[in-house]
Amino acid sequence: MKPSAKEEGYRFVCYLPDGAGAIFENIEECKLERFVKNKNHASWGFSFNKTDWEFAESATYANCPHCLNDVFKSDLAEYSYVCYVCNENFYDYEVYE
Numbered sequence: 092m093k094p095s096a097k098e099e100g101y102r103f104v105c106y107l108p109d110g111a112g113a114i115f116e117n118i119e120e121c122k123l124e125r126f127v128k129n130k131n132h133a134s135w136g137f138s139f140n141k142t143d144w145e146f147a148e149s150a151t152y153a154n155c156p157h158c159l160n161d162v163f164k165s166d167l168a169e170y171s172y173v174c175y176v177c178n179e180n181f182y183d184y185e186v187y188e
């Protein structure tokens with residue numbers, strides 16, 4: 092049994108659509124990180140809401156122009172960043188660096 096998100100110093104932020112996982116805040120580092128449902132227990136993670144979560148990626152150092160949360164690298168070729176809280180993609184010049 093993995094330690095809980097709280098024990099590891101994480102706060103739940105939101106679930107993502109299409110099985111992309113969930114966003115948690117690393118409280119000590121004030122940084123958002125994306126986690127996916129743990130399938131093979133290969134990577135570091137924690138348990139939250141009766142599910143094991145595995146670390147996937149950290150946010151960038153840029154911030155969303157709408158909600159000011161950390162944005163992640165976008166999967167879409169035409170965009171640089173994605174805010175998972177707003178579920179919106181952004182160009183380089185739109186985010187706060």
Ligand SMILES: [Zn+2]
Binds near residue numbers: 156174
């Ligand atoms: Zn946002």
